[in-house]
Amino acid sequence: MDPALLVDELVQRFGPKRESLLRILWGVQRAFGYIPREALEALSAKLSIPLSELIGVASFFHAFKLSKPAPINIVLCMGTACHVRGNSENLRLLKAMNLESRGIGIETARCFGCCSRAPVIAIVEGSGRILKLFGGVTPSKLRLVVSEATKLVGGSRG
């Protein structure tokens, strides 16, 4: 779908007001998995808000992505409980594995809110949809996460 068309539709649905901005940005992000520049340009014209300001808002929030994410991402929760139970170690290990070359992105998130399962790691699709959630990830379970993600990358390409 053309980003500009989608923006038209979203502006019509939520109203051509500044206060609809968050809803519209979410709508674009859900459709594309990120917010393409063309969408922001179209939105800027529609709402008469300078492009620089829109980029300011969209880049301030970390849930909005301004570039296309990898098809499969390993997202580590970096909440306190996950940190003290070992996700910072896990992050260090994952970074050493050079997974980007296999098409797997590594990202961190703020607390997922399921601290009882700490440390928590999710496999997330490019669109932001959570495909699998792993709790209690010890270094040995980390291998399982990686092999699962590798399998999913194969699937998303095929």
Add this chain to the structure above:
Amino acid sequence: MDSLLARCCPSCSHSPSNPCRNFVRCRTEGPLCHSSPSCSAARKRRIEEIVSGSRPRVKVAVASCTIAAGALEVLKAVREVSKELGLEVVKVGCSGLCFLDPWIELSAPGMPPAIFGNVDPSDVEKIIRDYLDGDVSKAYAIRYRTGRARDEDRVPTLDERPEWRLQVRYVSRNCGVVDPESLEHYIALGGYRGLERAFELGPEGVIEEIRRAGLRGRGGAGFPTWLKWKLCRERESDEKFVVANADEGDPGAYMNRLLAESDPFRIIEGLTIAGYAVGASKGYIFVRAEKRLMAERLERAVEEARKWGLLGKNILGTGFSFDIEVVLSGGAFVCGEETALLAAIEGRIPRPRQRPPYPVERGLWGKPTVINNVETLAHVATILAEGWESFAKYGTEKSRGTKMFCVTGSVRRTGAYEVPLGTSIRTLVEVIAGGSDSRIKAVQVGGPSGGCIPYELLDLPLDYESLQSVGAIMGSGGIVVIDESRCMVDVARFFTSFVVAESCGKCVPCRVGTRILQQILDRVVSGEATPEDLEVLEELGEAIKACSLCGLGMTAPNPVLSTLKHFRREYEAHVYERRCPSKTCVRLVRFEIDRSRCIGCGSCQRVCPASAVERRGSTYFIDSSKCIRCGACEVSCPVGAVVRV
């Protein structure tokens, strides 16, 4: 009767366009406008069905936390078995006993309702069949005794379990009990009585009721709720707003999510009461980006309330019109700060601004606005329904009532527990949450704005003033238990890097100051810091607190300052002895292979990126001069022979 909310017979005329003042009370005690034994019996029957069920029933807890533990697979298995056996399946929220996730509750006429924890989908059929056979022996607990199940005496009741007995389930009473998507369930269990009573008391009466209850904000600072409302009520304005702050961002705190996912109507009701008390026409619920299910359930609840005339124009025929919009944040911790939150709703960059003017004077679009935390609003609805005494009888003189706390980290029973304020941290952590398998070193209270409290001070009561006296804050009530294996400097560094990432960048003390704190802490954990660095940490921390623009900066140094105060020796070990006492900081440890355990498999050598592992005969050595301390060998070793020294 299909639904308690529907008309009992043609005599009932309630609809959103023609609202009945007694809509709520009529559903549970009615009918009130006409006398009909059959209508009244039908209503009673329906309530009975909702409360205890007329046939065997399975409740499955479906909330973010239980889903992470596999609740959807359990739900699927439960549905399959229930179809075959003719059981009713009800999705409920979470009770806060997170260590049981995923859990289910079985009930049947005459049998004690039984809760089964850590359920595996493959065990579901056996659990259900055994239960229907009169066997509850594998249950975690039963709600009460009936004497009808086999070996019932061997299973404790919930009240016999310390994690339940010591709680006061005031605001969380419905969590894990009702279907969060059903307004009917909420009303059947006494919901919306608070709003009805608010209309009887009038706006000033409501504010007076909250004043007498002594409710203080549950979001952190503890400002008296009634005073905030009164200040807003007294402002002259053509338009006013109320906002529920559901931007719960403190890592380790999820009580708001739990409440909203398990009992969303209580929050909607509370916000409606707040709107009525201050004279607002519109309410917003601002939900944190990561908590989608919370936003979905709230949104659904808003639609449902609208459908039955509990939101919208002329609510229950009182002339009061009010509606709610749920806004999903884009994810920025600073939005928890009220002026930033307002900017986000308006579609601007969420950077805090100088206060005063406070939002009660100039808030959304310059109009008077009240912002309350989600738990505060849920308390409001409960207090109005139950009367101020029911709340004020708990807690301490200055900190009244109950509060939910999330206990996570190194404890046996992770969970969200509601206790009277003034309960000691020790009771919460060691009795309710069951203590730790390892030795507890400290508890971190209040998230990135809070502080670390050492084990010796665990008898401290949980109330606003006591926590402040030791350099922590109540915050939203997240408590992370830290055991001996963690390094306190590393914990402080973790929180500091959190605020560095989340600082909005507007004021220099926060933007630059926290970054310098982080750089110094980086040096400490690498063994490169000097004694002067510790002094700078303290001095700079105080300066950031004194000079920052908003609450984020003013509290950002708390984790560093409180660990420096209570765990100075750990810092000194890093600085003077170049060692990390808990062997967490990798730059200060050496990896060695324990030859007594090594099986000579060579996996450490294969994964080492620096070729630092050498073979000598049947075993391996790590060449410390080549080792880059990445820890890959430690992870790869199948027998745990790689040790830190």
